[in-house]
Amino acid sequence: MTDSSDISTDRRTSTPAKRIRTLGWLLRRIGGGVFVLWMVATVIFFALRLIPGDPIDAILGGPGSQASAEAVEKIRLDYGLDQNLIVQYFLAMAKLAVADFGTSYALKIPVAPYVLTQLWSTLVLTIAALLVAWIFALGLTLATSGRGRLARAVGSGLELVAAAVPHFWLASLLIIVLSNTLHWLPPISVAGPLGLVLPVLTLALPLTGFLGQVMRESLINAYEQPFVLSARARGESEWGVRLRHVLRHAALPGISLSGWAFGSLLSGAVVVETIFARPGLGRTLLSAVSIRDIPVVTAVALLSALTFILMTIATDVVDRIVDPRLTKVSEQ
Amino acid sequence: MSARRLLLFPLTFLASASLLSGCATAVEPATDPVAGGTLVYATGDAEPGCLDPHVGGNYPQALISAQYLESLVSKNSDGEIIPWLATEWSESDDGLSWEFTLRDDVAFTDGTAFDAEAVKVNIEHVKNPETASSTGYLAVGKIDDIEIVEPHLVRFTLSAPDSALLESLSQPWVGIQSPTALEREQAVNCESPVGTGPFVITDWVKQQSITLERNEEYNSAPADAQGSGAALLDSIEWRFIPDAATRYAALQSGDVDVIDNAQPNNISSASNDPAIDELDAPRPGAANRIELNSGKAPFDDVRVREAFIRSVDVNPGIDSLFFGTAQRSYSVLSSIEPAGISLPDEFTTDADAASALLDEAGWDTLDADGYRTKDGERLSLTFPVSTNQSIPAEQSLFEQIQASAKNVGIEIVLQPTDLSSWYGALFTNEYNLVSAPYTKVGADVLRILYHSDSIIPAPSGYYANLAQLSDPELDRILTEASETTDQTERQALYEQAQSIIIDGFYVLPLYDQQNHYLYSTSVEGFRAFPTVSTPTFYDAWLKD
Numbered sequence: 001m002t003d004s005s006d007i008s009t010d011r012r013t014s015t016p017a018k019r020i021r022t023l024g025w026l027l028r029r030i031g032g033g034v035f036v037l038w039m040v041a042t043v044i045f046f047a048l049r050l051i052p053g054d055p056i057d058a059i060l061g062g063p064g065s066q067a068s069a070e071a072v073e074k075i076r077l078d079y080g081l082d083q084n085l086i087v088q089y090f091l092a093m094a095k096l097a098v099a100d101f102g103t104s105y106a107l108k109i110p111v112a113p114y115v116l117t118q119l120w121s122t123l124v125l126t127i128a129a130l131l132v133a134w135i136f137a138l139g140l141t142l143a144t145s146g147r148g149r150l151a152r153a154v155g156s157g158l159e160l161v162a163a164a165v166p167h168f169w170l171a172s173l174l175i176i177v178l179s180n181t182l183h184w185l186p187p188i189s190v191a192g193p194l195g196l197v198l199p200v201l202t203l204a205l206p207l208t209g210f211l212g213q214v215m216r217e218s219l220i221n222a223y224e225q226p227f228v229l230s231a232r233a234r235g236e237s238e239w240g241v242r243l244r245h246v247l248r249h250a251a252l253p254g255i256s257l258s259g260w261a262f263g264s265l266l267s268g269a270v271v272v273e274t275i276f277a278r279p280g281l282g283r284t285l286l287s288a289v290s291i292r293d294i295p296v297v298t299a300v301a302l303l304s305a306l307t308f309i310l311m312t313i314a315t316d317v318v319d320r321i322v323d324p325r326l327t328k329v330s331e332q
Numbered sequence: 333m334s335a336r337r338l339l340l341f342p343l344t345f346l347a348s349a350s351l352l353s354g355c356a357t358a359v360e361p362a363t364d365p366v367a368g369g370t371l372v373y374a375t376g377d378a379e380p381g382c383l384d385p386h387v388g389g390n391y392p393q394a395l396i397s398a399q400y401l402e403s404l405v406s407k408n409s410d411g412e413i414i415p416w417l418a419t420e421w422s423e424s425d426d427g428l429s430w431e432f433t434l435r436d437d438v439a440f441t442d443g444t445a446f447d448a449e450a451v452k453v454n455i456e457h458v459k460n461p462e463t464a465s466s467t468g469y470l471a472v473g474k475i476d477d478i479e480i481v482e483p484h485l486v487r488f489t490l491s492a493p494d495s496a497l498l499e500s501l502s503q504p505w506v507g508i509q510s511p512t513a514l515e516r517e518q519a520v521n522c523e524s525p526v527g528t529g530p531f532v533i534t535d536w537v538k539q540q541s542i543t544l545e546r547n548e549e550y551n552s553a554p555a556d557a558q559g560s561g562a563a564l565l566d567s568i569e570w571r572f573i574p575d576a577a578t579r580y581a582a583l584q585s586g587d588v589d590v591i592d593n594a595q596p597n598n599i600s601s602a603s604n605d606p607a608i609d610e611l612d613a614p615r616p617g618a619a620n621r622i623e624l625n626s627g628k629a630p631f632d633d634v635r636v637r638e639a640f641i642r643s644v645d646v647n648p649g650i651d652s653l654f655f656g657t658a659q660r661s662y663s664v665l666s667s668i669e670p671a672g673i674s675l676p677d678e679f680t681t682d683a684d685a686a687s688a689l690l691d692e693a694g695w696d697t698l699d700a701d702g703y704r705t706k707d708g709e710r711l712s713l714t715f716p717v718s719t720n721q722s723i724p725a726e727q728s729l730f731e732q733i734q735a736s737a738k739n740v741g742i743e744i745v746l747q748p749t750d751l752s753s754w755y756g757a758l759f760t761n762e763y764n765l766v767s768a769p770y771t772k773v774g775a776d777v778l779r780i781l782y783h784s785d786s787i788i789p790a791p792s793g794y795y796a797n798l799a800q801l802s803d804p805e806l807d808r809i810l811t812e813a814s815e816t817t818d819q820t821e822r823q824a825l826y827e828q829a830q831s832i833i834i835d836g837f838y839v840l841p842l843y844d845q846q847n848h849y850l851y852s853t854s855v856e857g858f859r860a861f862p863t864v865s866t867p868t869f870y871d872a873w874l875k876d
Contacts, residue, residue, distance in 0.1 A: 052756025057792060060388055060464045065792045067388075068469060070461035072791040106381030107538075108519040118539060175581050187581035188374075188573055188588070189540075277374075277573035277582075279539035287378060287539075290720065290750050 022320075029316065033309040040305045041096055044298050045089055055292045056081065059105040079105075096302070102295040106288075115284065115299045122280035123307075125272070126265040128196060129203035130258065136204065137211035141250060142242050145219045156216060163209025167268050171202045171275040189278040199276045203268050207261055214253040222249035248322060255319050259312035266304050367564045369874040371855065373867070374573040374582055376593030379539060382522035386458050389467025389505040391771060391864075395592070396570055398866040399544050400441075401507030401527035404432060404451070405498055406554040407773060409862045411670040413498045414555040417446065417508055417528065427493030427817055434484040438552045440510035442526045446552075448486040452478040453511040455488075463518070466792075470780070471500035493815040495822055499774030502863045528552050530563040530870040542570040557870055558857065564873040576723075583608065583850055589874070590851040590858060590867065596725050600655035602850050609853055612657075613860035614844035616668050617772040618781060619661040620726075622733075622840040625764050627787070627800025630711060635693040637837035640713075641679060642686035643740040646842060649732040653725040658843040664778065664830050666844050668862070671775035671826040678834050679841075686740045695741070704741035712743040713764040718754040721769060729842070730767075759793040766798050769845050773863050775826045779810040782833055799838040806832045 048055075059075050060067045076082045080091060095102065101111040137159075144155025178198065179187040189195040222228065223246060231245050270282035281300050288296035377392040385393040385401065404418040418432040438446040455478050458468040474497070477489040490497070500506070513526035524533050530553070531544035545567045553560055571588060573579045580598040582588045584605070594602070594610070602608040630636045650660050662679055665672030690696070695704040695711045704711040717730060727748065734744040744765065749757065757763055770781060780786055784807050786797035806829060813825035833839060847865050851858055857871035 052753040052760075054752075054756075054793065057752065057755070060466060060792060065388060065464075065466040066470055066790045066794050066796075067464050067466045067792060068461055069791040071464045071469075074461050075464065103519075104381075108382065108522055114538065172577060175578065179585055180581055183585065186587050187578055187585055188571070190587065273539075275575045275578050277540070277571065277575070277578060279537065283539050283574075290752065291378075291381075292752050293381075 026313070026317075029313050033306075033313070036309060037302055037305055038093075040301055041093065041298060042089075044301045045092055045294075048292065048294050048297060049085065051292075055079075055105060055294050057292065092298075096298070101299040104288075104296050105293045106291055106296075107293075111295045111299045115281070115296065115303055118279055118281050118284045118300075119303060119307075121278060122266070122269050122273070122282060125196070125199055125203065125269060125278065125280060126262060128200045129207065129265055129268075130262060132200055132204040133207035133211055133261070134254070134258075136208040137215055137254065138247075138251070140208065140212050141215045141219055142247070145216050145223075152216075156213070159209045159212035159216070161209070162205050163213060165206050165209075167202055167206065167271045168275065170205060171198070171272060174198050174201060175275075187276070189276045195276075195278075199272045199278055202272050202276075203265055206268075207265065210261065211254050211257060214257055215250045218253050219246055219250035222246045225249075252319065252323055255315055255322060259308070259315040262311040263308045266308065363875055365564055365856065365873045366875070367873065368566050370567045370569055371565050371590065371869060371872060371874060372569045372571060372588040373869075374571045374579050374588040374591045376574060376576055376579055376591070378574075379572045382518075383533060383536070383542070384509065384518075384521050384525040385505045385507060386454075386463050386465050386468050386509070387518065387522060389465055389469075394504040394864055395866050396542065397504050397507055397525070397527075398529075398861060398868055399531045399568060399570075400529040400533055400547075401504060401509060401525065402529050402552060402554075403504065403507050403863075404434075404501045406556065407499070407502050407862045408556045411668070411862070413502065416502075416554045417552060421498070423817060427495075427815065428490050430488045430490070430497060431481065432486050432488070434486065435552060436484045438528050439549065440513070440526050440528050441532045441547050441549070442510050442513055444510045444512040444526075446508065446528055447483050448480040449483075450508060450511045451486045452480055453514060454506070454508050457509075457514050458506060465505075467503070468505040471503055471506050493817070495814055495816055496774050496776035499772075499776065502773050504864060504866060531568060534567075540572065544568040544570060553870060554861075556862075557868075559871055563870050564857070565869055568869055580850070583852065586852065589855050590849060592847070592849050592867070593723075594848040594850040595723060596654040596657045599657045599848050599850065607853050608850055609855075611849040611851065611858065611860060613847050613849065613865040614666055614668055615769070615771045615847050615865045616666050616774070616863070617777040617845070618770045619663055619666050619672075620767060620769055620842045620845050621661075621664065622765055622767050622842065623799040624838055624840070625761075625766070625798065625800055626836075626838055627802075628761065628764075630693075630695070630706075630713075631764055633693050634837060635689045636695070636711075639686040639689040639693070639740065640737065640742060641837050641840055642682045642689070643742060644733045644736045644840070645681040646729065646733060646840070649729045650843060653728050653732075654843075657848065658846055661841040661843045663841055664781075664833055664839055665775060668844075668865075669775055669777075671823055673827050673830050675831070675834050683740055690740065690742075698741060701743075702738070702741060703743045710743060711741060712745060713737075714745050714747065714757075714762060715765040716747045716749055716754050716757040716763050717767070718751050719748050720751040720754075722767060723846070726767070726842075755794070758798060759789065759795075763798075767842070768798055770796065771845065771864055775822075776814055778826060778829050778833075779814050782829070782838075783807050783810050799833075801833065801836070801838050803832060803836070 056072060056075055057065050080088060104111050140155055144151040175187045178185045185197050186195055189199060228241055228245060231241050269280055270286055273280040273283040274286060281304060285300040375395060377395055380393045385397040402417050404416060405413050406416045408414050418434055421430060421432045423430050434448060440446060455472050455475055457463055458465045458472050474490045474492055474494045475488045476491045479487040481487050507527060510526035513521055523536060530547055530550045532547050533542060534545045535543040546563050548562050550562045573582060576595045579591045583591050599610055602610060624631045624637050626632055647660055650658055662674045662676040663672045690704055694706045697705045699705050699710055717727060730746055734746055737744050758766060770777060780796050782797055782801045784802040787795055787800050789795045809825050809829045813822050816822050849867060854875045856873050856875060859868060861868050
């Protein structure tokens with residue numbers, strides 16, 4: 001940190017020039033996002049054709065199909081799989097450019113509406129997990145990063161363990177303890193909020209560990225800043241110092257990390273949705289990859305990338321709001 | 333009181349009477365079948381892409397379509413073909429013409445009448461390239477022409493005699509659908525196929541569940557069912573729960589009533605749980621077995637094949653890894669196939685004999701890692717393993733096989749892969765060992781798996797003869813068996829065929845294709861069809 005002023009007392013002033021600069025910054029981010037999406041589509045396109053297995057099998061009812069020669073030939077023509085790979089690539093990109101995701105090989109239904117129905121379920125899961133992780137991490141760091149050595153040790157110990165636990169293991173543990181032994185919660189996702197508890201906890205706990213670790217470090221840094229001393233000198237209570245002065249500093253790396261965290265939640269969703277039998281993008285992706293349902297894989301990958309990009313832009317925006325020093329630096 | 337309740341009443345009355353006469357105090361009260369309620373079924377099989385099993389045709393489709401589609405014939409637990417939508421049938425003397433008399437009082441759930449026209453439309457639908465049928469296409473492969481003789485009499489003309497025709501037609505992949513519904517676009521029919529079965533599809537939430545509701549007009553139960561009218565359950569919630577541990581936890585917690593693909597450790601712990609029962613319904617067709625690819629070195633040498641079989645002792649592994657839930661098989665065929673023969677004496681293990689055979693075959697030098705070599709090349713066997721098909725216990729068994737083969741200097745390279753990559757390895761002949769399940773009703777599966785015609789790849793690259801067994805004598809026997817109308821002769825031919833396959837050391841049988849259901853003791857009347865062992869909930873009901 002180069003500037004150690006207490007940002008909680010800083011106030012922003014908005015000028016037209018500043019707004020244009022902010023708009024330019026936003027446009028650059030969006031342009032970068034579109035480029036990333038194109039790269040994702042390209043990598044997916046070639047990767048799915050490099051791995052063994054014929055997409056025709058997906059169309060013909062799964063690997064090991066013994067359909068007739070006529071059926072195979074018809075599908076090759078219908079889906080344009082008889083053409084040169086480069087031609088196929090440009091045709092596919094042209095379609096994606098106008099948001100035409102095509103028809104699922106296995107389900108024979110349009111991909112876009114199908115994947116969108118799965119998106120909602122994953123968004124609920126990942127956003128809930130992100131919120132819960134934030135609440136846990138903030139609670140844990142604020143409660144344990146005071147002066148007490150023992151409290152700090154317990155807090156950072158918990159964070160370390162939580163951050164190191166793999167999703168599949170945690171999921172099984174939660175099912176055994178909370179579902180099979182205590183009978184508090186259903187082991188599978190059911191209608192209503194109750195079915196959401198275990199999947200959200202599974203995703204949130206490791207993330208709590210990560211967020212907690214980075215927040216703790218900047219929290220401890222902030223404690224050593226002069227503005228904390230002066231706040232204390234003014235007679236501010238311990239919790240007053242924590243909540244009104246130190247919290248923002250602690251939250252900053254957490255916010256920056258949330259974009260990345262969201263990406264890791266999306267990949268964690270593959271495991272969690274499969275274990276808890278929840279519909280969603282992760283499970284859709286897993287089954288689509290295993291049968292080489294290329295249009296579905298492409299759509300899910302692009303949608304995940306898009307969500308990730310939007311989330312990163314959002315965290316950058318929030319970062320600039322919470323920490324006005326960032327805008328100041330870009331002005332200099 | 334419906335006809336089926338009338339039928340059940342005396343039975344339950346007798347049962348409770350006999351219990352009461354035994355001991356009046358210690359017996360739990362016998363309950364009458366209760367109509368109503370929703371049964372939750374959790375499947376570990378993949379979610380089907382299309383609910384019309386004519387399209388493609390895999391086991392997940394068979395599992396669910398058995399609830400809403402019915403076939404012309406079925407099979408009872410004694411292995412006999414029994415009437416279903418067809419009441420009787422006859423075969424011409426030359427075996428080239430079959431006539432089926434159909435029920436004249438059955439309607440599809442969309443109101444369309446079931447008749448000879450419907451059968452014709454269905455067989456043509458399966459054969460149509462636009463349908464892209466695989467399993468059903470093989471089943472009706474020899475049917476050349478379908479003729480409507482009378483409104484409820486249909487005649488099939490075959491290209492060659494087919495002794496397996498009835499068995500093929502009993503499979504869910506050729507279930508009969510409403511011709512009106514089949515006229516719809518394929519994507520629509522895939523979402524909501526219409527049959528004559530006891531349940532009707534009403535909703536499908538992708539990656540989650542399918543809802544089936546009772547067909548109130550149902551009247552076409554197969555001859556071996558208990559009841560005759562509509563089913564007892566109001567509805568079935570068909571959930572997709574891919575993780576085996578979660579599936580079992582959900583059964584324990586009471587969130588689901590029946591699970592399939594139960595794993596050995598769960599079956600074992602369920603045996604101590606008074607609230608859970610087990611139904612073991614091995615799949616028909618071939619037993620789970622390791623095929624030895626005789627189409628290329630080193631297994632083109634019968635001595636090396638025999639040495640491999642002599643060197644690996646699979647019994648201790650099966651006992652420990654499967655917790656006693658799987659029986660060792662010494663047959664190419666499933667134990668539920670009446671034509672199957674078991675030859676345990678052919679599979680004795682003897683490391684010394686294996687070593688002697690390998691020495692004789694020229695694999696008589698050892699390299700630095702202790703593996704045998706010949707002309708500087710290591711005796712190394714590639715074994716692609718499909719992690720979708722081989723359960724964890726089976727994968728561990730393969731590792732034990734790998735370890736015991738090492739003792740005689742054979743290297744086994746296990747390659748765990750996903751299903752598509754696994755087929756990729758098979759289609760490019762990059763394997764020496766492989767375990768590939770094959771489900772089909774009847775011993776004709778031997779012709780599909782071991783006739784040399786099956787080495788020729790299908791247009792999609794698939795071929796079933798993974799042992800690459802090419803023996804003109806075996807071909808002749810299998811063809812003759814598929815064309816003979818005499819059951820005794822057919823049986824004798826299939827026994828000869830199995831002897832040739834086993835004596836030539838082309839396969840190492842492991843156990844039946846495992847198919848265990850676990851269910852809550854509150855479920856009564858649940859069974860599996862003896863055809864391809866899919867569950868049927870027609871007679872099922874829920875106790876309070």
